[in-house]
Amino acid sequence: MTAIIILALALAVLQTVTIILFWYNRKVVEQWVAMVEDVKYVQKRAQEYGEHLKIVLSMDTYTGEPVIENLLKHSGDFASDLEDFQTIYSFDPDAEPPSQEEIANEEEED
Numbered sequence: 001m002t003a004i005i006i007l008a009l010a011l012a013v014l015q016t017v018t019i020i021l022f023w024y025n026r027k028v029v030e031q032w033v034a035m036v037e038d039v040k041y042v043q044k045r046a047q048e049y050g051e052h053l054k055i056v057l058s059m060d061t062y063t064g065e066p067v068i069e070n071l072l073k074h075s076g077d078f079a080s081d082l083e084d085f086q087t088i089y090s091f092d093p094d095a096e097p098p099s100q101e102e103i104a105n106e107e108e109e110d
Contacts, residue, residue, distance in 0.1 A: 036090050043082040050075035 053072045062068050 032089070036086065039082060039086045039089065043079060043086060046075060046079040046082055050079055 050072060053068060053075055056062055057065065057068045057072055
């Protein structure tokens, strides 16, 4: 009789722990998805900024301006970094994260 009571209590504890872990896992996944969406938004904004800089650089007044050219290069690098970040943290199983060699090459360029 006591074995049945112990098993029933163990089952109740196990069910409670399972429910709590399920709830926790759901919250973590929700935060992960929100983070990926935020990265996509920031990446989109960085690309828009880079396109705007290209337009400004193509203006006769700013043609060949080194500061704007550097801004354009940095905005492209930033968008690329965000794309790598998005690839690493996305749920897309087909997406391949950047290799260590690609990361090292990008760091050498900086």
